[in-house]
Amino acid sequence: MSFLEVRGLSKSFGGVRAVNEVSLDLKQGELLALIGPNGAGKTTCFNMLYGQLKPDQGSVKLNGQELVGQTPRKIWRLGVGRTFQITATYASMTVMENVQMALISHHRGIFSVWPPASRRHRPEAKALLELVGMESQAERAASVLAYGDLKRLELAIALAHSPQLLLMDEPAAGMAPKERVGLMQLTADIVKERNIGVLFTEHDMDVVFSHAHRVLVLNRGEILADGSVEEVRANPRVQEVYLGGGSTFGEQGAGEEASGKQEGLADA
């Protein structure tokens, strides 16, 4: 059963209809990709789901509770986490301290002098670092981490709040191909193990086709297709939007020529 129900979400900026009557459902344990060409409305959708942007109309229900009109803080409290394209960590703190701070916030801790933050929630923080494969780097400063490790740390921070729904904004952007596969496999494992729902945007089609359980295609603010990887790949309208109708998703390298920012449209 769907725990996230989005109905008729719309947003205009002046004369631009950025998102038009978008509806979607997400189940627990599902990894749903939201894809579309540049300017399709993906970020606008994410910002509305997370309360950073007020929709002109529509509804976003998490377990039946309306999120539209709530602040991002309240939405976060209700169980929605988000990771961003630009990782948000405290550079001067260690990896462990970053996760501890997130746990203090989750447990509504007060930043009192005693006990010091460095002693709080250590076992829980350690378990989260183990989950994302970062336990060996726990005492390193976040500032010296490789980009891929920063993304893993960001995931641990987002999970510290035990979200039911995780919104991931281009999680694999800027990563080397091997790191991308590793991060997405980790995300897929976490989705399964914790039975959470993940909605992610992505321009790298290899990442989408290898890991998404279902794919939603946006074009000019409207949903063009919603289905399994196989259904979406075979959809002529999707191929038209991405590749100008001149090729298919299965053809090596076709995507880069036709769609600028889109990457890796070869067979996943």
Ligand SMILES: Nc1ncnc2c1ncn2[C@@H]1O[C@H](COP(=O)(O)OP(=O)(O)OP(=O)(O)O)[C@@H](O)[C@H]1O
């Ligand atoms: N704050 C804003 N003010 C005016 N227009 C905006 C604003 N935010 C987005 N838009 C417009 O809304 C449309 C959808 O933009 P959005 O950023 O949601 O697309 P996107 O699919 O996330 O694109 P990209 O893949 O390039 O990040 C675009 O035409 C964009 O120019």
